[in-house]
Amino acid sequence: MPLTLRNTVRASIAADTVKPVSKTGAVPSEIFGCNVFSMKVMHERLPKNVYSRLEQSVAGGERLQESDADVVAGAMRDWAIERGATHYTHWFQPLTGATAEKHDAFLTPSPFGDERIISEFSGKMLIKGEPDASSFPSGGIRSTFEARGYTVWDPTSPAFIIATGSGKTLYIPCIFLSYTGESLDSKTPLLRALDAVSGQALRVLRVFGNATAYKVNAMVGSEQEYFLIDRRYYNLRTDLMLCGRTVFGARPCKGQELEDQYFGAISRRVIAFMTDVEERMFALGIPARTRHNEVAPGQYEIAPMFETANLAVDHNMLTMQIMCETAAEHGFACLLHEKPFAGINGSGKHNNWSLCDSDGNNLLDPGNTPLDNAQFLVFLAAVLRAVHKHSVALRLGVVGAGNDHRLGANEAPPAILSVFLGEQLTEIVEALSEGRPGKAGSTGGMIMEVGVSSLPKLPKDSTDRNRTSPFAFTGNKFEFRAVGASQSIAPANIALSAAVANALDDIATELETEIAGGVPLNSAVQALLARLFKEHKPIIFNGNGYAEEWQGEAERRGLPNLKDTVSAVQRYSDPDVMDVFRRHGILSERELLARQEVLLENYVKDVHVETKLVQVMGRSVILPAAFKFAAEISTYAAGGKQSGNPALSRYLSDISGKIEGLLKTLDAIDAKHTELDEIEEFMDKAVAARDQLLPLLIECREYVDALEGMLDDAVWPLPKYNEMLWQH
Ligand code: ADP
Ligand code: MG
Numbered sequence: 001m002p003l004t005l006r007n008t009v010r011a012s013i014a015a016d017t018v019k020p021v022s023k024t025g026a027v028p029s030e031i032f033g034c035n036v037f038s039m040k041v042m043h044e045r046l047p048k049n050v051y052s053r054l055e056q057s058v059a060g061g062e063r064l065q066e067s068d069a070d071v072v073a074g075a076m077r078d079w080a081i082e083r084g085a086t087h088y089t090h091w092f093q094p095l096t097g098a099t100a101e102k103h104d105a106f107l108t109p110s111p112f113g114d115e116r117i118i119s120e121f122s123g124k125m126l127i128k129g130e131p132d133a134s135s136f137p138s139g140g141i142r143s144t145f146e147a148r149g150y151t152v153w154d155p156t157s158p159a160f161i162i163a164t165g166s167g168k169t170l171y172i173p174c175i176f177l178s179y180t181g182e183s184l185d186s187k188t189p190l191l192r193a194l195d196a197v198s199g200q201a202l203r204v205l206r207v208f209g210n211a212t213a214y215k216v217n218a219m220v221g222s223e224q225e226y227f228l229i230d231r232r233y234y235n236l237r238t239d240l241m242l243c244g245r246t247v248f249g250a251r252p253c254k255g256q257e258l259e260d261q262y263f264g265a266i267s268r269r270v271i272a273f274m275t276d277v278e279e280r281m282f283a284l285g286i287p288a289r290t291r292h293n294e295v296a297p298g299q300y301e302i303a304p305m306f307e308t309a310n311l312a313v314d315h316n317m318l319t320m321q322i323m324c325e326t327a328a329e330h331g332f333a334c335l336l337h338e339k340p341f342a343g344i345n346g347s348g349k350h351n352n353w354s355l356c357d358s359d360g361n362n363l364l365d366p367g368n369t370p371l372d373n374a375q376f377l378v379f380l381a382a383v384l385r386a387v388h389k390h391s392v393a394l395r396l397g398v399v400g401a402g403n404d405h406r407l408g409a410n411e412a413p414p415a416i417l418s419v420f421l422g423e424q425l426t427e428i429v430e431a432l433s434e435g436r437p438g439k440a441g442s443t444g445g446m447i448m449e450v451g452v453s454s455l456p457k458l459p460k461d462s463t464d465r466n467r468t469s470p471f472a473f474t475g476n477k478f479e480f481r482a483v484g485a486s487q488s489i490a491p492a493n494i495a496l497s498a499a500v501a502n503a504l505d506d507i508a509t510e511l512e513t514e515i516a517g518g519v520p521l522n523s524a525v526q527a528l529l530a531r532l533f534k535e536h537k538p539i540i541f542n543g544n545g546y547a548e549e550w551q552g553e554a555e556r557r558g559l560p561n562l563k564d565t566v567s568a569v570q571r572y573s574d575p576d577v578m579d580v581f582r583r584h585g586i587l588s589e590r591e592l593l594a595r596q597e598v599l600l601e602n603y604v605k606d607v608h609v610e611t612k613l614v615q616v617m618g619r620s621v622i623l624p625a626a627f628k629f630a631a632e633i634s635t636y637a638a639g640g641k642q643s644g645n646p647a648l649s650r651y652l653s654d655i656s657g658k659i660e661g662l663l664k665t666l667d668a669i670d671a672k673h674t675e676l677d678e679i680e681e682f683m684d685k686a687v688a689a690r691d692q693l694l695p696l697l698i699e700c701r702e703y704v705d706a707l708e709g710m711l712d713d714a715v716w717p718l719p720k721y722n723e724m725l726w727q728h
Contacts, residue, residue, distance in 0.1 A: 004625075004717050009232045013727055020330055021272045026279055033285035035083070037076050037159040037170075045075045058155050059215065059358075069153075070123030076159055077121040080170040081106060085161050088121060088170040090129040090151035093186045094136040095598045097400075097488050099317050100176075102131050103169055126172065127153045133176070133184065137601065139594025141182050148179040154187060157314050160284050173314055182591050186490035187313070189587050193497035194218055194309055196584035200501045201355055201363065203508035204382075207515065208375045213357035218497055219477075221306030222316050223290075225347035225485050226323060227298045227335040228270060230727065233719035234333035238617060243610050244337035244402065244486065247697065248617065250705040251343040252721040254297075262295045270300065273330040277302070280322045286315045296345040297725040306352060306477075309497070313490045316349075320486075336486040339405030341721060342701075346406040347485030348413075351492050354477040355379065355500075365476040366455050373455040374525050377432070378511075381532040382503040383478060384419060384429075387471055388539035390499035391417040392560055392571045393580040394471075394480075397495030399565040399599060401606035403484035408563045411546075413470035413481045416554045416561045418541035420469035424458055426540055432526075433533035450529065451522035468545030498586050505583070507532075565603050566686045572596035600682040607689040607697075608676075611669050614700050617718075618666050622704050623659065625717045630655050655710055662703035669696050 033040075039058070043051055050071045057064045064072070080088065087103040094100050106121055133149025157173035176185035183189055194217070201216035234240050239247045266274070278288040287305035294301045302323070304315060320336055327334035339346040355363040364383075366376045387394060394417055398407070408415030421429065428448060431438040437447045448455075458475065466472055470482045483492045507528065514524035538557040543550065554561060562568040571577050573596055581587040587595070630652060637648045672692050679685045708716060 004715060006233075006236055006717055006719050007714060009236060009719070010723055010727070013230050013232060020269060024276075024279060026282075028278075028282050031279065032282045035161040035163070035283045036285040037079055038285065039158070041079060042072070042075065045079060046071065054155065064127070064155060066123055066127070068123075069127045073121055073123040073126035076126065076170070076172075077106060080159075080161060080168075083161055083168065084163075085168040085170045087167070088172060090131070090153075090174040091171040092151050092174045092176040093313075093317065093488065093490065094176055094184060095139070095186070095595065096137060097186075097602075099321070100136070101169075101171070129174065133178070136176075136184060137598045138178065138184050139597035139601075141178050141180070141184065141590065141594045149184060150177045150179070151175070152177065154191065154310070156191070156308075156310050158285070162284075182588065182594070186488055186494065187310075189494045189581070189591070190310060190313060190490050190497075192584070192586045193494045193501065196501035196586060197355070197497040197504070200504035200508060200584075201357070201379075204378060204504055204511070205357060205363075205375075207508065207511045207521070208371070208378075209521075210357070210359075213359050213361075215358040216363065217356050217358070218309040218493065219306045219354045219356045219362075220309040220312035220489065220493060221304060221352040222312060222483070222489050223301055223303040223350040223352070224316065224319060224323075225294055225299060225301045225349065227296070227340050227347065228273065228300060228327060228332045229298055229335065229724045231328065231331050231333045233724045233727075236717075236719050237724075238621075239610075239613055240333065240335065240340065242613055243606075244335060245340045245405075246342070246721075247610055247614050248622070248701055248704040248708070248718060249341065249721045250708045252297075252725055254722075254726070261293050261297050261299065264293045266291070266293055266300075269330070273326060273332060274300075274302070276330070277319075277323055277326045280326065281315075281319060284315075284318055284322075286319060288319075294345070294347075296341070299345060299347065306354075309353075309493050313488065313493065316489050338400075338402040338484040338486060339409075341725065342405075344721075344725070346411060348406060348481060349483040349485050349487065349489060351480040351483050351489050351496075352474075352477050353480060353493070353496060362476050364473075364478070366458055368454075370449075370451050370454050374450045374522070376455070377428075377450070377529055378507060378525060379504075380425075380429075380473075381529055381536070382500055382507055384536040384539055385503035385506070385532055386496070386499035387417055387419050388536040390495075390502065390577075390580045391539070392562065392568070392574070392577050393495045393499055394492075395482075395560070395562050395568050396572060396577070397492035398482040398484060398487065399568045400484055400487055401565055401603050401610075402486055403482075404564045406484060407482055408561070413468060414545045414550065414561075415482075415563050416545075416550070416559050417470055417482070417539075418545070418554065418559060419478075419539050420466045420472035420542055421540055422458070422466075422473060423542065424456065425473065426542060428455065429533045429537065429540065432529050433531075433537060435530060449522075450526040466542060466545075469541070470545065494586065495580070498581050498584065501584050502580060564690060565599070566690045569596055569599045569603070569686070570683065572599070597682055600686045604676075604682060604685045604689050607693050608673070611673070611693050611697050614697050615666055615669055618662060618700055618704065621717050622707065623662065625715055626655065626659050626662075626707050626711060629711050629715050630659065651710075655707070658703045658707050658710070662700060662707070665696055665700045665703065669693070669700070672696060 050068050053068055054064060087105050089101040089103045091099060091101050129151040131149055131151060151174035154173045154175055159170060159172045161168050161170055175188040178184050197218055198216045205213055274291050281288045288302060289305045290303040292301055323334045363379045366373055427439055432448055472479045480492055483489055510528055511524055578589060578592050581592055633652055676685060676688055679688060
């Protein structure tokens, strides 16, 4: 038999002796933010009065006047054109979960054919665009004949230039609305949620006597995990190209068992890639900071310095895009899927989160004085309340077919939301809720008196870490670890901000009422903490989140265990779940129901594409290879001496058994697809996809993976795990 393409590729990768190095070697401090129309650039280029009004509008969130916007637009255009930009685009985040852009030229030839060139980019065009939006998901908010949608500039996220080859384009971050003013994107509700949490946090700060802060920002640093494989293998794996994950592939003989990849020396080829990625990030003002090998072979992580949530979301979207593009240039494919390879670690995104007031204080930092400690405990209580009361809303922030392979699938983290506080803080919470003295080591055997006694120094570091918790306190921030690697962090942060805003609202109302009624602040806080800590203690779990027992324990505590996307999305329309988003006008009922529909539709499409792919690859790639091989052995067995060799007959019949099983299952998928096409409601379709299609996919995989282990290595058509993960 001739060598398969896979084996040719394998040989060519093995023959590579020269590993690429990073191309430019620019100095980070010199290039940082060089392609960003930042506040600093605006300060230099705008008239003083316009700049100061812009600054106010960015800080306070008010609309910029049209005449000012015109001036900003002019300065932005000149800046971009000076740097060689020929086009501009509104850049937005529709409900596809990706970003969208449509470029327009700055310079347009005159339609009158007189060689004049028109350069037009007014304030109106900066502030508002009107793309044909008919093909973006809207969950029924807009029918195709009402195609209009609006993109509106978000001045809190600066414009930037992206260079691709010799072309340069100015990107203007925007929100995306329907003609009727409903949000069709993730940025609009994010900005609303961030406003809500700011407003409610300020109320609490006022109660504590803070008169200076005018805003509270949610701060986010997202650690991004990803895989790199050689692009030549990737090109032979249609499943990776179309679905982002391998639908077939036997487990590698060596996976992550030896843990020799985690924090290991980074290979030269990978470092070259990372360096180029970081350089591009720096030019866009994205503060890349940490890079390391992750736990699985071929898996890595990049983490930026934390920033305001809105910027962190935009920057994470750009980071993913930069990684994928740069990978291609380095002969890699960057895999962002939550589970590209079955049987080894998947990829997530840890959303590190805190609240910071406009005076620069981290509200989740215990602080040094008894008053700071009291305020910290109130914000801690708010987060516990948010996660406990609104855990379904939070779970909805991380749904998706890809993430279903991770959450609750015996890997980090479980689908049950709980909070890790560490031993010492938990003991303080318990002591306060029971009104008893703390044990030695927490409050030193004294009753914690709010506003009088101080918290002990809490451990910030590793001894106290728990990797299995989906929501962990790490010293002065929380880490929401359930976000999938390929997902936008916007939905998670919308849910988190909304939930915390509601909890802070409840708390502020209670404290304001008590104090107005003459109760001293310290007593009001002491009583509130005792009650809230008691009520929300069940959400605290410091144990092993992977353990079987936790499922039962969580159930006894009444914590929801929404194992997959469909069971979570079913809860979207529960009135108490919708209330989390409705209360502060973050999403309207119509917008929520639209999102529910889009999520279900996406789920169904994802499963559909995967099962279609299994059919196509099964029939046109796997079966021909298996049949040819079986035929060759049969011929060999039939001829001469081998005829009647029992070992050979057994081998052959084993292979035939798998082939037959595979064929049958592929037929079953055909039949199911036809059935599913008949179902009208998306909810019913999604349930059927989960319960009837996915199991068939797994069944096919079992046959194919078995065949992979039986057929001659020389004839197997698909790159194997052993090669893709280890051969760099
Ligand atoms: P680890 O992997 O040990 O959790 P990393 O250094 O990889 O830590 O990532 C920690 C992330 O948390 C970084 O993005 C960092 O900027 C971010 N972070 C640190 N402090 C805060 C904070 N106060 N608020 C939000 N994010 C923070
Ligand atoms: Mg990390």
